[in-house]
Amino acid sequence: MTPLEPDQMAANDAQARALTVRRYEKMRPMATSRTRVALAGLPPGPGWPASLQSIALLRFRHRFVPWAHRRYGDVFTLRVLPQGRPLVLFTRPEHAREIFAGDPEVFHAGKGNAILGPMMGEHSLLLQDSADHKRARKLLMPAFNGHALREYAALVTDVAAAEVDSWLPGESFSALERMNRLTLEVILRVVFGVSDESRLAEMRPLVNKVVDISPAILFGHGIPRLQKVGPWKAAVENSVELDRLIYAEIRGRRAAVDLAERTDVLSRLIRVGSEGADDDQLTDEELRDQLVTLLLAGHETTATALAWALYELGRSPELLARSRSAAREGDHDWLEAVLKESMRLHPVIPMVVRTLMKPVTVGGYDLPAGATVGPSIIIAHSRADNHASPAEFRPDRFVGGQPATNTWIPFGGGVRRCIGAGFSLMEGVAVLREVLSDFAVESWGTDSPKVRNITSVPSKGAIIRVSR
Template structure:
C-alpha cells in the first residue's frame, strides 16, 4: 500500500520538527503536498493528515468497525491513566461518555457562573496599575482555580493548595518544546529519581494520585447529595447496569478534566486578550457590545453576545490549542481522497491547516471575528474541539468560561499591549500555546458599567 507523499526528510528530523517547530512543518508540507500527506510525528509510525473538509467528514462519521481511536493517543497515558475518556474506545468509551455528559450541560453550568466571575475578580485585583504582568500566569491561575472548584468542589484549604501547586508543576514539566520532548521520545522517559525530569514527573503524579484518592474516599465516607461539583455528580452516576465508576476510573477522568480543562482554557484566554489588544478595532467593537449589556446580566445573556462569541471562535480558529484531532486507527480498508488505507494505518484531521484554508477563511493569518458573523461553518470546517464521537465533552463549559472571564476582565480594567509586543505560538506539551512574557499592562480601572455576572 502506498501512503500519501511525505517530506524528503528523515523520520527523526520530522519528529524533531514536530516537537520544536510544528507549524512550519505543517505549513511547508501542505504547500508541497496539498490536502493530504504523511508525516512521522513519532519515530515509530507514520500518520496521514487531512485538511480537506470532505475527508474530515468521512473520518468523523466512519463506523467503529472501520476507524477506531483506541491506543492512538498513548502519549497521554502516563498523565491521564488507562481509563481516560481520551484513551478509551468502543463500548467502554460510550459508557464513560454517557456517565460524564450530565455535569456539562444546561442548568448544571449555571451554578459555575458565579464561581468563574468571583475567581476572575480575585485574580485581576492583584494587577497593579501601570505594571506589566504575565497574562498566561493570570489565566492559568483563574482556569486552575475554576476547575478545582467546579470539578472537585474544593475551596481554599490545604488540599486545594497542594493540588494547585502539584498540577501547575506537573504541567510546567512540558511547558517548553525542549521539556515537552520527553513526551514524544520514550528514550527520555528514564526515572533517575526526583532530580531527573521524568523521575520528578512520576513522583509528583504519585502525590497527586494520593490527594485524589483521599478526596474520593472522604466523599464516599461522608455522602452529601446536595453537592453540585462534577466529582459528586460523577460519583452518583450509574451506567446501564446500575454500576458506578470505580475509584481508578474516577481518578483518570478527574485528571483528564483537570488537564484538558485547565491548560487549554488558559491558552485560549491568553490568546484572546492578546488579539483583542493587538487589533484595536476588535477591542473597540467588543467594548461597545459589553457597554450595552447593562449591569448584572444573567449568564445566558452574556453567552449569547454575538461579537464576544465571534472573538472567542476566531481565537480558537487562528491558533487552535490542539493542532490535530485524536488519531483514528484503520480497522478495515477505507478509501479517502483516492487512497485505499489498510488496517493499522493512522489517520488524523489537521485542525490547524483546516482553519487556515483560504477557500474557507480568506486572509487566514488575519484576526477577523466578523467572519463568524458573516457565515456558518460546518463541524468539518471549524473543529477546535475535535469532532465525531471524540468531540471534546467540555466544549460548552470551555466557551462559557472564556466568555465570562473576558467579560469580567474587560468590563473592569483598561488594558494595553506593551510596545506592540508580538506573541508567538509555541509548543506546550501536546498543545499550541502563546509564548510567555509580560506583555499586557493595566492602565486604569474602567469607568463604564462594571458587569457582575450572576449565576
C-alpha cells in the same frame, strides 16, 4: 473530611503510589503495538528519518506542518515514532467529514492519543474506544449538560472576579500566566470541588508541573529506563503526589454528608448511577482518570485561548472598544465570537487523530490498518478557502452564523467531539466579561506560538498592560 489514623494514611498513600506506577507501566505509548504498517501506496511526504519527523512535529509543528502542506499538497504522510508509523494528515473539510463520520469501531481515537496514556490513564475518555468510550461518555454527559453549565457559571464568574480584582491598573504581565492561574482555580474549585485553602495550596504546584511538561518528558514516558533518572523520574514522582491527593479527595467526597447537594463535577460524577447497577457507577480509578483528563484537556487549552484573545484585542483599539461594550452590556454572543476566533487563529491543539483498526479509503486513498489519520487543525484554520483573510483576527466571522462545517474544529467532531466544549466556551465568556468590564488591555510587542507538552502557547506569554 474525617482525619485518618496514621496506619490508614500510610496504606492509602502506598496504594496510590502502586496505582500510579502500574499506570505508567501499562500505558507506555510505544508498547501498544509491534506490528509494522506498510507504507506503499500512502500519500506523499518527507523522506526524513522518523525520529527527525517526530521532533519536527512535536517541537516545530507551526512551521513543519504548513511546509509539508505546501510541498506535498492537501493530503500528506508523516512517519513518526514508534517504528516510523504513518501519520496521514488531511486538510480539506470534506476529508474531515469522512473521518469524523467514520465507524468508531474502525477509527479509534483512543489509540491515536496513546502518548497521553501515562498521565491520563486507561479510563480516560480521550483514550477509550468502542463500548468503553460509549459507557464513559454516557456517565460523564450529565455533568456537562446545559443545566449543569448554568450552575457552574456563577462559580466561574466568582473565580474570575477574584482574579481580576487582584490586578493593578497600569501593570504589565503575561496574559498566559494569569489565565493559567485563573483556569486552574476554576478546575480545582468547579471540577474537583476543592475549596479548602490548604488542599488548594498542595494541589496547585503539582498540577502546574503536570501541565508545564516539555515534549521531551512526554516522549520519555515510552522509555521505562528514563523514568528512573533526572526530569523523567521527577515527573513520575510528581504524578504520584498528585494522585495521592486526588484519591484522598475522592474518598472524602464519597463520605461527604452534603454530597447530594454539591454541584461540582466530581460530586456529580460520584452520584451518577448511584441508584443503578454497579456498571453504571465510576470506580475511584475511573474518577481519577476522568478528573485528570478534564484537568489536562480543559485547563491550559482554555487559558491559552483566553491569553491569545486578550493579546489580539490589545492590538486593535476598535475591537477592544466593541468587546468592552459587549462585556458591559451582556452581549455574550460577541464575547464568544472573540474566543472562537482566538481558537481559530491560534490553534492550541494541532490535529484530531484516529488510528485505523481496518483498511479503509479516505479522500480517495486506500489506507492500511495501523495507520493514524486525522484533519490538521493548523491547516484547516488557516486555509483562505475556509476563512477569508485567514491571518486577520476577525471575530465577526462567528457573528450571525458559523463558518462552514469542518472548517473550524478546535473541539474535534463526530461522536468524539470534546465533551467539555460547552464548559470551555462558557468559562471563556465569563472570564472575558469580568476582565473587559474592569480593564482595557494593550499588547506589548509581538508574539508567536511555541509547543508546550502537546499544546501550543504564546512563546512570550502574551504580554499585556491593563488600565481602567
